[in-house]
Amino acid sequence: MRKNKRLSGIIAGTMALSMVAAGGIGGVSIRAEAAGSRAEKPVLPLAEEGTETLTIATMDNWYATKSYNDNLPVYQEFEKLTGVKINWEVIPINDYDQVMGTRLASGQNLPDIFVIPWEANADQLGYDGIAMPLNDLIEENAYYLNQLMDKYPVVRSGITSADGNIYAYPGFGEGFVNTAEEMETGELTDPGANLCLNVSMIRQDWLDKLGLDMPETLDDWYNVLKAFKTQDPNGNGKADEIPLTATFNVRDIYRFGEAFGLYRSGNAECRWDVDDEGKIYFKDTTEEFKKTLEFLNKLYAEGLLDPEYSMAAYDRTTEKINRDLLGALCSDWMSNIGTYNANLKTAGVDDANWVPVKPIQNPDGESLIVNRWSVWKTAAISKDCKNPELAMKWLDFQTLSAEGVALTNFGIEGVSYAKSDDGKITLTETATNNSDGIGAQEYLRSLGAWGQLPYPQAKEGYEVLWADQPEIIEFGNSFTADQVVQPFPNNGTKAALPFTDEENSIRSEYETNIETYCDEMAIKFIEGKESLDNFEDYVATVESYGLGELLEVHQTAYERFLGTEG
Amino acid sequence: MKKARETAVKGPKIPLKRLIYRDRHLLVMCIPMILFFLIFAYLPMIGLLLAFVDYKPALGITGSPFVGLDNFIQVIKNPFFPRLLKNTFLIGLYSLIWSFPFPIVFALAVNEIRSRKFKKVVQTISYMPYFISIVVIVGLLSNFLSPTTGIINQIYSMITGKDPISFMTEPKYFRFLYIATNIWQTFGWNSIIYLAALAGVDIALYESARVDGANRFQQMLHITLPCIIPTIIIMLVLNMGNIMSVGFEKIILMYSPSTYEVADVISTYTYRRGIVQADYSFGTAIGMFNSVINMVFIVGANWFSRKFSDTSLW
Numbered sequence: 114m115r116k117n118k119r120l121s122g123i124i125a126g127t128m129a130l131s132m133v134a135a136g137g138i139g140g141v142s143i144r145a146e147a148a149g150s151r152a153e154k155p156v157l158p159l160a161e162e163g164t165e166t167l168t169i170a171t172m173d174n175w176y177a178t179k180s181y182n183d184n185l186p187v188y189q190e191f192e193k194l195t196g197v198k199i200n201w202e203v204i205p206i207n208d209y210d211q212v213m214g215t216r217l218a219s220g221q222n223l224p225d226i227f228v229i230p231w232e233a234n235a236d237q238l239g240y241d242g243i244a245m246p247l248n249d250l251i252e253e254n255a256y257y258l259n260q261l262m263d264k265y266p267v268v269r270s271g272i273t274s275a276d277g278n279i280y281a282y283p284g285f286g287e288g289f290v291n292t293a294e295e296m297e298t299g300e301l302t303d304p305g306a307n308l309c310l311n312v313s314m315i316r317q318d319w320l321d322k323l324g325l326d327m328p329e330t331l332d333d334w335y336n337v338l339k340a341f342k343t344q345d346p347n348g349n350g351k352a353d354e355i356p357l358t359a360t361f362n363v364r365d366i367y368r369f370g371e372a373f374g375l376y377r378s379g380n381a382e383c384r385w386d387v388d389d390e391g392k393i394y395f396k397d398t399t400e401e402f403k404k405t406l407e408f409l410n411k412l413y414a415e416g417l418l419d420p421e422y423s424m425a426a427y428d429r430t431t432e433k434i435n436r437d438l439l440g441a442l443c444s445d446w447m448s449n450i451g452t453y454n455a456n457l458k459t460a461g462v463d464d465a466n467w468v469p470v471k472p473i474q475n476p477d478g479e480s481l482i483v484n485r486w487s488v489w490k491t492a493a494i495s496k497d498c499k500n501p502e503l504a505m506k507w508l509d510f511q512t513l514s515a516e517g518v519a520l521t522n523f524g525i526e527g528v529s530y531a532k533s534d535d536g537k538i539t540l541t542e543t544a545t546n547n548s549d550g551i552g553a554q555e556y557l558r559s560l561g562a563w564g565q566l567p568y569p570q571a572k573e574g575y576e577v578l579w580a581d582q583p584e585i586i587e588f589g590n591s592f593t594a595d596q597v598v599q600p601f602p603n604n605g606t607k608a609a610l611p612f613t614d615e616e617n618s619i620r621s622e623y624e625t626n627i628e629t630y631c632d633e634m635a636i637k638f639i640e641g642k643e644s645l646d647n648f649e650d651y652v653a654t655v656e657s658y659g660l661g662e663l664l665e666v667h668q669t670a671y672e673r674f675l676g677t678e679g
Numbered sequence: 680m681k682k683a684r685e686t687a688v689k690g691p692k693i694p695l696k697r698l699i700y701r702d703r704h705l706l707v708m709c710i711p712m713i714l715f716f717l718i719f720a721y722l723p724m725i726g727l728l729l730a731f732v733d734y735k736p737a738l739g740i741t742g743s744p745f746v747g748l749d750n751f752i753q754v755i756k757n758p759f760f761p762r763l764l765k766n767t768f769l770i771g772l773y774s775l776i777w778s779f780p781f782p783i784v785f786a787l788a789v790n791e792i793r794s795r796k797f798k799k800v801v802q803t804i805s806y807m808p809y810f811i812s813i814v815v816i817v818g819l820l821s822n823f824l825s826p827t828t829g830i831i832n833q834i835y836s837m838i839t840g841k842d843p844i845s846f847m848t849e850p851k852y853f854r855f856l857y858i859a860t861n862i863w864q865t866f867g868w869n870s871i872i873y874l875a876a877l878a879g880v881d882i883a884l885y886e887s888a889r890v891d892g893a894n895r896f897q898q899m900l901h902i903t904l905p906c907i908i909p910t911i912i913i914m915l916v917l918n919m920g921n922i923m924s925v926g927f928e929k930i931i932l933m934y935s936p937s938t939y940e941v942a943d944v945i946s947t948y949t950y951r952r953g954i955v956q957a958d959y960s961f962g963t964a965i966g967m968f969n970s971v972i973n974m975v976f977i978v979g980a981n982w983f984s985r986k987f988s989d990t991s992l993w
Contacts, residue, residue, distance in 0.1 A: 632936035
């Protein structure tokens with residue numbers, strides 16, 4: 114119930130804050146003044162061929178066999194279009210945080226553009242003078258990003274740091290760009306619910322076999338799981354079914370909080386959320402969370418929850434799926450459904466059918482879906498960059514121009530995709546049924562699309578990619594606008610609420626302790642090692658670990674965030 | 680012994696220049712090692728200054744604001760610190776107690792094998808696990824022990840008829856699993872140094888023992904073992920110095936919030952904290968704390984050994 118009117122909450126909060134925002138919070142200027150003229154649509158090429166080079170440091174391609182060092186076709190195309198030659202400094206994915214982190218900490222000989230390491234704090238790089246402030250550069254050179262920020266102020270909020278400066282060029286998940294074409298026409302359409310959602314999933318064929326309906330309420334879920342456990346849906350005569358597991362993180366199972374109005378915040382199970390009055394609260398100490406734990410405790414006691422759920426990891430979950438043991442999972446990405454079904458078919462379970470489940474009805478009887486948090490502080494221009502205007506123009510063209518969106522989402526025209534006369538895009542046979550036997554997305558990655566540099570995951574990109582799984586696309590489109598909840602700005606590093614330096618030290622002092630304690634206790638409550646009668650003591654301990662200070666810090670940062678949104 | 684030392688000191692004084700000239704070849708050979716330690720062991724110690732400042736990369740170590748012992752106070756005031764210290768120490772101590780004797784016993788046993796070929800085969804097999812990546816080992820472990828799909832639990836349930844045990848999420852099994860796999864992985868490799876020591880035992884000793892009528896077991900007890908005691912003691916002292924350096928990768932792979940109460944050690948806590956924010960200063964402070972404890976252990980063990988036996992590191 115806490116979040117069914119998220120948007121109105123944000124609006125109310127914004128209004129309440131507008132006066133504060135006008136004066137700036139804590140001496141921090143909220144919006145940088147535009148110094149020069151606003152960017153015009155860029156004229157290609159951005160530079161005369163052979164005159165300009167940009168050095169870009171990035172982690173290597175997700176599809177590891179094709180390195181960016183090999184000058185992949187998508188980036189050859191970018192070189193042709195922009196006239197700018199790219200000098201790659203590619204570091205293997207697993208080493209990137211360490212190698213780049215050290216290089217950035219030393220602050221010398223930096224590349225022009227670098228992809229921000231996952232574990233680095235993007236804002237901190239700015240405060241430390243490693244990344245250049247981009248406000249004016251964006252205003253004057255980033256035609257496409259300006260367009261997007263005008264339509265979606267949350268984009269600006271999402272990349273603005275606590276000192277009012279922008280230090281990163283964003284990459285986008287779904288939710289902002291629908292089609293490649295609209296970036297050129299400038300008529301941006303509203304994307305609605307994401308297609309690649311994070312939802313619970315269930316074996317539809319098991320439901321059918323046992324004559325059960327798709328679960329909608331908490332009681333439905335309990336009955337379905339009970340039936341999975343006791344009525345042998347995999348038909349091997351043994352009660353070896355695992356009715357439910359967490360997918361890849363122990364916190365996945367707290368998704369059942371939906372039934373009490375506690376929503377998962379987009380990408381990861383974030384512990385923070387905001388109520389209708391714009392007040393930040395900590396989920397793990399709420400009464401609703403206690404009720405969630407009670408339900409999970411019941412599941413655990415009756416053997417309906419995987420005894421290993423606290424060790425959740427993708428490989429273990431996949432194994433249980435492939436062995437035809439698992440009935441349902443909490444919180445997984447839509448993109449995995451195809452793989453699960455294909456694997457089960459290979460294993461000889463022909464009628465296997467994993468399907469997404471609509472979110473559990475909240476106390477008001479509504480089934481609300483939370484979109485992903487989709488603005489990521491992805492790339493930065495370093496202090497050593499000699500031609501920042503060009504770097505910005507290139508980044509902006511690469512990320513958000515129609516050509517860029519098409520290249521990074523569908524690959525190369527005529528190779529990986531074809532365009533019909535009415536503008537409909539389909540993947541070619543080469544992409545969907547390639548000789549290397551890799552999936553279509555992997556194939557696109559082998560060309561350089563769906564990569565590490567910033568790009569928007571266009572809704573169209575998923576539609577093209579999943580053309581053979583229309584039911585997934587239908588699921589996303591089945592939510593009406595008032596059923597879509599915008600996510601709380603994650604407090605992960607790349608999508609952070611704008612914290613100041615000082616706030617970050619408070620966080621680092623208290624947050625780990627609280628998270629450690631909460632995770633540990635929640636498991637004890639669920640497994641019955643600690644009675645839920647002691648929930649009050651648990652809350653008191655969390656508070657003694659500095660929850661009050663943390664709440665305050667988050668509230669301030671959130672208000673700052675709303676301020677920049679205005 | 681004491682007397683000999685005194686005469687050496689009081690002997691005719693050779694000028695330093697002459698000494699250097701005389702040992703010039705040896706000194707030249709020392710240079711690479713001295714450089715190695717200077718560059719890789721002593722120079723980085725400057726980095727310990729991080730523990731006393733609020734480090735900002737752009738300002739550098741010397742430019743960052745000096746905060747004195749604040750970072751250390753934060754470490755000690757941390758409500759989890761006692762538990763982290765206890766877990767780190769216990770895992771280290773139990774590892775030492777349980778895994779230290781294995782390579783010695785194994786080396787003694789291998790030494791008794793008569794067939795050279797068989798001996799080589801046994802040794803090679805025993806080294807093998809050492810080269811398996813920890814990721815793979817932990818993967819094997821959780822696969823075999825899984826309560827739903829693991830082979831060990833399936834056998835266990837079949838024989839006893841009881842519910843499977845969730846080994847990996849039960850705190851009481853954690854240390855056992857951690858240490859047992861460690862022993863399995865390293866006993867062969869660690870026995871090499873003892874085998875080398877055994878190879879140096881004078882054959883004449885065995886011959887005379889045999890003449891005196893000692894059987895093989897007596898020979899092992901009264902000749903082999905005493906001959907490698909110095910090696911054992913040195914290894915023990917060195918291992919004492921690592922008691923707080925618990926293998927962090929393996930714990931990260933093995934633990935989960937359900938086993939935090941026994942598995943969360945100083946390094947894993949620092950790691951989780953590092954994810955939230957690159958808190959270099961806190962990390963350095965806690966690392967320094969760890970090193971100091973290790974230092975105390977190694978000095979203590981050395982003192983103890985010097986006092987009660989003839990062997991010591993220094």
